[in-house]
Amino acid sequence: MKSGFIGIVGRPNVGKSTLINSIIGKKIAITSNKPQTTRNIIQGIYNEDKYQMVFVDTPGIHKPNDKLGKNLNDQAYFSINDTDIIMLVVDAYDGLYKDLYDFDEIIPVSSYTKDNIRDLIDTLKKYLPDNIRYYGENDITNKSIDFLISEIVREKVFNLTEEEVPYSITCVTESVEIGKTSYNIRVAIIVDRDSLKKIIIGSHGNMIKEIGTSARIDIEKLMGKSVYLDLFVKTVKKWREKEKYLNEYGFNDYKS
Ligand SMILES: Nc1nc2c(ncn2[C@@H]2O[C@H](COP(=O)(O)OP(=O)(O)OP(=O)(O)O)[C@@H](O)[C@H]2O)c(=O)[nH]1
Ligand SMILES: [Mg+2]
Numbered sequence: 001m002k003s004g005f006i007g008i009v010g011r012p013n014v015g016k017s018t019l020i021n022s023i024i025g026k027k028i029a030i031t032s033n034k035p036q037t038t039r040n041i042i043q044g045i046y047n048e049d050k051y052q053m054v055f056v057d058t059p060g061i062h063k064p065n066d067k068l069g070k071n072l073n074d075q076a077y078f079s080i081n082d083t084d085i086i087m088l089v090v091d092a093y094d095g096l097y098k099d100l101y102d103f104d105e106i107i108p109v110s111s112y113t114k115d116n117i118r119d120l121i122d123t124l125k126k127y128l129p130d131n132i133r134y135y136g137e138n139d140i141t142n143k144s145i146d147f148l149i150s151e152i153v154r155e156k157v158f159n160l161t162e163e164e165v166p167y168s169i170t171c172v173t174e175s176v177e178i179g180k181t182s183y184n185i186r187v188a189i190i191v192d193r194d195s196l197k198k199i200i201i202g203s204h205g206n207m208i209k210e211i212g213t214s215a216r217i218d219i220e221k222l223m224g225k226s227v228y229l230d231l232f233v234k235t236v237k238k239w240r241e242k243e244k245y246l247n248e249y250g251f252n253d254y255k256s
Pocket of ligand 1 (some may be wrong): 009010012013014015016017018019030031033034035037038039058059060061109110111112113
C-alpha cells in the first residue's frame with residue numbers, strides 16, 4: 001500500500017479543478033472559464049488496490065483585492081505546506097516553464113481528451129511517501145454532500161452571469177430532506193447587495209429558473225435520485241469582508 005497527498009496549484013483558470021475531476025473520474029470540483037472559481041481546498045481521493053492518492057485542489061494564486069481574495073491565497077499557500085507532492089498546473093498555451101524550476105517531472109496532459117492522465121497517475125506513484133489508507137476505498141472526496149450541492153448551484157451562477165456578479169455571491173445548502181421518491185433541497189444564493197438580487201432572479205424569474213434547472217440536473221447525477229430544488233436569494237451586505245461569514249461559509253476551514 002502506498003499513499004500520499006498531492007497539492008494542485010497554479011494561476012487562476014489554468015484547469016486545476018478540471019484536472020482533478022478528470023483524475024477522479026467524477027465531478028467533485030466546479031469549473032468555469034472565469035478566474036477564481038475555486039474558493040475552498042477540496043480533496044479528491046483516487047483509489048486503486050495498492051494505492052491511495054489524495055489530490056488537493058486549491059484556489060488559484062492571484063493578487064487579492066478583498067478579504068475573501070486574501071483568504072483564497074492563504075488557503076492555496078497553506079495546502080502547499082501540507083502536501084507530499086506539489087503539482088504545478090500551467091496552461092500549455094502559455095508555454096512550458098521549464099527554466100522556472102528544476103522540476104522532477106514535466107507531463108503534458110489534456111483533461112478533456114484524458115491524454116496522458118494515466119501516465120500522470122502512474123508517474124506520481126513513484127513519489128508517494130506513506131503506506132496507510134487515509135480514506136475509505138470508496139471515498140472520492142472529503143467534502144460533504146451539502147457542500148457539493150451548494151457548489152453546483154454556484155457553478156451555474158458563475159457560468160450564467162457576467163462581470164462582478166459571480167464574485168459577489170456565495171451559496172449555502174440550507175436543508176436536504178429525503179422524500180419518498182425524491183430529495184427536497186433548499187439552497188440560498190447569498191448576494192452582497194439588493195441590486196444583485198434582481199439580476200440573479202432575472203426578468204420574470206428567468207435567470208433563477210435557468211440556474212435551478214441546470215443545477216438540478218447535476219445534483220440528480222450526484223444523488224442518484226430525482227431532486228426538487230428550491231433556490232432563494234438573500235442579501236448579506238459585504239459578506240466577503242466579514243470574518244463571521246467567511247467562517248460560516250467554510251472559507252476559514254483550513255485554519256482549524
Ligand atoms: N482545452 C482545454 N481546456 C481546459 C482543459 N482543462 C480545463 N480547461 C478549461 O479551462 C477553464 C478553467 O478550468 P478550471 O478547471 O475551472 O480552472 P482552475 O485552474 O480550477 O481555475 P480557478 O479555480 O479559478 O483557479 C475552463 O473553461 C475549462 O473548461 C483541458 O485539458 N483542455
Ligand atoms: Mg478551480
